[in-house]
Amino acid sequence: MITSASNVARAEPICGMDAWLPVPARIEHIDQENFNTYTFRLRIIDDAIRRMYRWAPGQFNMLYVPGVGEAAISISSDPDEPRVLEHTVRVVGSVTRGILDTGVGGVIGLRGPFGVGWPVGNEIEGKDIVMVCGGIGLAPMRPMVYYLMKNRDRYRRVILLFGCRTPEDRIYIEELAEWEADGRIDLLVTVDNASGDWAGPVGVVTNLLRRVKVNANQSAVLVCGPRVLNRAAAWQFLQLHVPRSHVFVSLERNMNCGFGRCGHCQYGAKFVCRDGPVFRFSDIADIFAKEEI
Amino acid sequence: MSDVKSVAEQRWFLPKSSLGDLVRKLCEQGYTVIAPVRRDGVITILPITEAADIARGVADEQDGGHYRLHDDPEDKYFRYSVGPDGPKRYFFPPRQKLFTMHVAGDRFEMDTVGPEPPKYAFIGVRPCDLAAIAVQDRVFGIASDQSTFRCETETYYQQTRLQSLLIAVNCTRPGGTCFCDSQNTGPEVTEHHLFDVAMTELRGGFVMRVGSDKGRALIDELPVREPNEAELELEELRLIRAREHMGRSLDPQQARDALAKAVEHPRWDEVAERCLSCGNCTMVCPTCFCSTVTDSSDLASNKVTRHRQWESCHTLAFTYVTSGPSRNNTRSRYRQWLRHKLSTWYEQFGSSGCVGCGRCITWCPVGIDLTEEAAIIAADRTLTTTHRSESEVCS
Numbered sequence: 001m002i003t004s005a006s007n008v009a010r011a012e013p014i015c016g017m018d019a020w021l022p023v024p025a026r027i028e029h030i031d032q033e034n035f036n037t038y039t040f041r042l043r044i045i046d047d048a049i050r051r052m053y054r055w056a057p058g059q060f061n062m063l064y065v066p067g068v069g070e071a072a073i074s075i076s077s078d079p080d081e082p083r084v085l086e087h088t089v090r091v092v093g094s095v096t097r098g099i100l101d102t103g104v105g106g107v108i109g110l111r112g113p114f115g116v117g118w119p120v121g122n123e124i125e126g127k128d129i130v131m132v133c134g135g136i137g138l139a140p141m142r143p144m145v146y147y148l149m150k151n152r153d154r155y156r157r158v159i160l161l162f163g164c165r166t167p168e169d170r171i172y173i174e175e176l177a178e179w180e181a182d183g184r185i186d187l188l189v190t191v192d193n194a195s196g197d198w199a200g201p202v203g204v205v206t207n208l209l210r211r212v213k214v215n216a217n218q219s220a221v222l223v224c225g226p227r228v229l230n231r232a233a234a235w236q237f238l239q240l241h242v243p244r245s246h247v248f249v250s251l252e253r254n255m256n257c258g259f260g261r262c263g264h265c266q267y268g269a270k271f272v273c274r275d276g277p278v279f280r281f282s283d284i285a286d287i288f289a290k291e292e293i
Numbered sequence: 294m295s296d297v298k299s300v301a302e303q304r305w306f307l308p309k310s311s312l313g314d315l316v317r318k319l320c321e322q323g324y325t326v327i328a329p330v331r332r333d334g335v336i337t338i339l340p341i342t343e344a345a346d347i348a349r350g351v352a353d354e355q356d357g358g359h360y361r362l363h364d365d366p367e368d369k370y371f372r373y374s375v376g377p378d379g380p381k382r383y384f385f386p387p388r389q390k391l392f393t394m395h396v397a398g399d400r401f402e403m404d405t406v407g408p409e410p411p412k413y414a415f416i417g418v419r420p421c422d423l424a425a426i427a428v429q430d431r432v433f434g435i436a437s438d439q440s441t442f443r444c445e446t447e448t449y450y451q452q453t454r455l456q457s458l459l460i461a462v463n464c465t466r467p468g469g470t471c472f473c474d475s476q477n478t479g480p481e482v483t484e485h486h487l488f489d490v491a492m493t494e495l496r497g498g499f500v501m502r503v504g505s506d507k508g509r510a511l512i513d514e515l516p517v518r519e520p521n522e523a524e525l526e527l528e529e530l531r532l533i534r535a536r537e538h539m540g541r542s543l544d545p546q547q548a549r550d551a552l553a554k555a556v557e558h559p560r561w562d563e564v565a566e567r568c569l570s571c572g573n574c575t576m577v578c579p580t581c582f583c584s585t586v587t588d589s590s591d592l593a594s595n596k597v598t599r600h601r602q603w604e605s606c607h608t609l610a611f612t613y614v615t616s617g618p619s620r621n622n623t624r625s626r627y628r629q630w631l632r633h634k635l636s637t638w639y640e641q642f643g644s645s646g647c648v649g650c651g652r653c654i655t656w657c658p659v660g661i662d663l664t665e666e667a668a669i670i671a672a673d674r675t676l677t678t679t680h681r682s683e684s685e686v687c688s
Contacts, residue, residue: 020391020447024401045399066396066597067590092615107399226616253619254612256586261433261447263583263604264611266629269637290556292625 019259022064022109023049025085030104033171037136038100039076039088042110055079057143058117058250058278062258063087064109065098072255072273074140075113080150088139088171114258115277118144119248124220127246128157130212132233134205134225135164138171140250140277141224149184158185159212163205163229167191167198186212205229206236216241222278224250231289234281247281249288267293304528305512306520308498312370313344315460316416318514324414324458327383329376334362336376338383338415347416348373355468355540355651357660371417371494374468375650379422379579380415384453385429388602391586395596410452418461420479421471421650423486425579430454430487431642432582458507461491465531469540470651472664476545478648480535493528500528541654543664544671545635545645551671552636556628560670565624567659572605574653574661575630580646583611606630627661635667 017023029041044050060074071093077086091100102108118141129148133141141160148158160179164170170189180187188208190201201208205225219242223233230249237247253265253272260274268287270276287293307315319326320342330339331348341347352365353373365372393404418426433450464471464480473479482491482504489508492499500520503509520528555561575581585604590597604611607626612619620626638646647663654662670676 018405021403021405022401024396024399026399066394066401067588069588070586090615107396109401252614252616254614256584261582262585262601263606264585266606266633266637268632269640271641287556292620292622293556293629 017049017111019111020257022062022070022111024107025110027099027102027104027106027108030100033088033173034169036092037088037090037171039086039171040099041077042085042087042108043083044085044110045107050083053085053113054082055113055143056117057120057147058140059113059115060140060258060273060277061087061110061112062114062255063089063095063099064111065095065102066109068098069095070109070111070256071095071099072114072258074250074277076139076142078146079143080146088136088142090136111258114273116275118147118222118250118278119220119280120147125154127155128215128219129155129159130214130219130221130237131158131160132205132221132223132225132229133160133162134229135169136171137224137226137229137250138162141222142172142175144222145179145185149179149182152184156215156218160185160187161205161208161212162187162189163191163208163225164189165192166195167200168195188212204232206232209236209240214240214242217243219246221247222250223248227252234288238281244282244285245280248278249281249284250278251276253277303502304520304525305501305515305517306498306524307492307501307515307517309370309496311498311516312347314516315511316341316344318511319414319416319458322414323412325411326414326416327380328416329371329373331362335360336362336373338376338378338380341416352466353468355470355655357470357654357662358657359469359660360655367496369494369496371462371464372466374464374466374471375419375422375652377577377652377656379650379652380413380418380426380459381429381579383411383413383415384426384450384457385433385582386449388600389449391599391601393596393598395594407449410449410456412456412458413453414458414460416460416462418459418488419464419473419650420461420482420486421473421476421648422579423459423461423482423488424473424476424478424648425650426454426459427487428580428642428644428646428648429582431644432580458511459488459490460508461486461488461504463491463493463532463535465494465535467535467538467540468651468655470654470662471539471649472541472543472651473649474536474539475542476645476647476649480539481532493531495524495527495531497524500524541649541651541662541664543635543647543649543667545647547671548635548667549639549645550636551673551676552632552667554676555670555673556632558670558673558676560666560673561624561628564627564661564666565622567661568607568623568627569658570607570609570623570626571658572607573656573658574663575605575607576603577652577656578634579648579650579652580634581605585611606633631663631666634663 024045025042031039062070064070073087076088194202255265256262260271265272328347350368354361395402435451461482488504583604584601634646
């Protein structure tokens with residue numbers, strides 16, 4: 001469903017539903033990823049909406065627990081298989097706790113998909129793709145990994161650098177092993193603090209850059225992590241002379257509406273929900289390094 | 294074309310004693326008439342049923358953090374400028390139901406029916422507030438097709454707006470915090486404003502002109518006569534005089550450019566020392582549109598209602614995410630408000646977010662004056678570029 005001609009991935013909005021009104025979706029399956037992170041597989045109950053529902057890598061939904069509230073959660077499954085709709089959620093607040101408590105078979109609300117996702121198509125084709133993720137930041141990147149795997153011949157190297165606090169913080173552990181075994185992407189995983197029988201790299205994820213050769217003019221860099229990682233990673237790639245128009249960063253903000261109406265997610269002149277969450281670095285360069293924007 | 298022009302230039306005169314006819318006529322036509330009323334020590338905008346309800350013989354005195362009403366020897370209706378509230382809350386209610394929902398197994402039984410959008414007729418809307426309505430029209434997408442989303446809940450704004458009647462009044466006595474002249478939004482209603490009828494108050498009555506077919510039709514129903522030469526001259530004189538009595542001024546282009554560059558500036562620290570983060574400026578602003586959506590559940594009926602209510606970017610919770618608020622301090626929150634209002638608003642909606650009404654100055658408890666803050670930053674010659682060099686990107 002991703003049109004290869006488009007520069008940025010943006011699905012048709014809303015698939016006929018009202019932008020403010022959640023539609024019911026059943027939790028079909030829950031996978032526990034780590035001590036506080038779960039992947040929820042959802043099924044939109046209304047047949048017509050489910051059939052029309054499409055999204056692009058990097059887009060998000062507003063997930064709603066009736067009586068509790070909403071949270072903006074990125075979609076982490078394969079956009080080419082829209083019948084499987086997955087969200088990987090760190091259960092740390094009242095809404096995410098509510099989603100978990102709803103349990104398999106329960107019904108939550110969903111609005112979306114919203115936002116502009118990762119670049120696909122002409123924009124990045126023929127390039128090395130370097131993805132840098134920290135912690136739960138791998139979740140919004142997973143649809144992109146699927147997309148790149150499916151269209152592997154259109155890209156040169158595909159590199160995924162993934163960093164976590166500890167080995168126990170990793171998510172998608174089985175899939176990481178599959179991707180590594182598959183050999184079509186270069187996967188490097190590092191942890192800040194080694195524990196257990198961890199034998200891999202130790203240190204922040206940007207340290208992994210020492211282990212890969214980046215072709216500055218031939219790369220597109222996609223970054224998703226906490227703020228400190230976004231900054232450090234963007235900085236490192238700019239130092240390697242990757243053009244700022246080839247660096248993409250996914251941002252996290254408070255969101256109430258999802259379509260540029262409530263004002264909460266403003267980042268300079270941008271509405272992160274509508275103009276992002278994925279931004280080209282050159283479009284936000286004037287404020288990216290500033291505190292408290 | 295010449296017909297249109299002559300209508301736009303045509304003037305009528307409504308004797309003061311006939312203002313009651315106007316109110317009556319509007320009530321007869323099914324309008325809820327909203328007009329300035331003196332209440333609780335302020336001029337506020339409320340439903341009225343007769344002309345006697347409209348504040349009269351009162352003038353206001355406004356300055357930074359200062360608002361007083363006093364009886365005025367000139368027994369006129371519109372000697373005051375804007376009070377704390379404007380028409381905004383009638384189109385974009387401070388608290389509005391999005392939907393009530395009942396979870397019935399697999400289904401959400403949605404009740405999206407809200408109150409029937411009233412038919413409002415506003416009397417005495419100031420040019421700055423007309424400009425503010427146009428700004429909010431762009432925000433809520435009725436002036437453009439910017440939003441590609443279907444939004445049934447937004448029909449309330451659209452419906453109340455489109456069926457409203459705006460009877461504007463030209464300002465002949467601007468307040469101490471007014472700066473509409475420099476924002477090109479007042480003190481006189483021009484062809485750039487959206488309005489139905491505009492009036493200028495003289496001692497004996499109102500010089501009126503029309504801005505729409507609805508307005509023209511209304512005039513036909515009123516006991517108007519042609520104004521005489523002296524009345525037209527007096528009107529012109531009063532409007533010229535009004536421009537000379539602006540309490541403040543702000544160069545919008547200069548402010549826009551300077552604030553685009555001044556992401557970092559020592560003035561933000563200085564203003565943060567005074568700002569209380571109370572959010573008053575956002576609550577009185579006629580263009581501020583931020584809102585928060587909350588759930589309230591009814592234990593008895595198993596129903597959940599989601600409300601949207603006005604929110605202020607000055608609160609800590611406004612930007613809260615799991616890792617904490619994005620804007621932790623007063624400095625960054627005031628900076629967001631001012632840069633948004635005077636600068637980034639252009640990129641979002643094609644105009645300034647400020648119409649020069651001065652409410653945020655008057656109603657700031659400590660009298661912070663955005664025209665002063667913007668001017669100080671704009672006067673800083675060291676502001677050269679918006680973009681930091683790459684070597685500064687991550688410190």
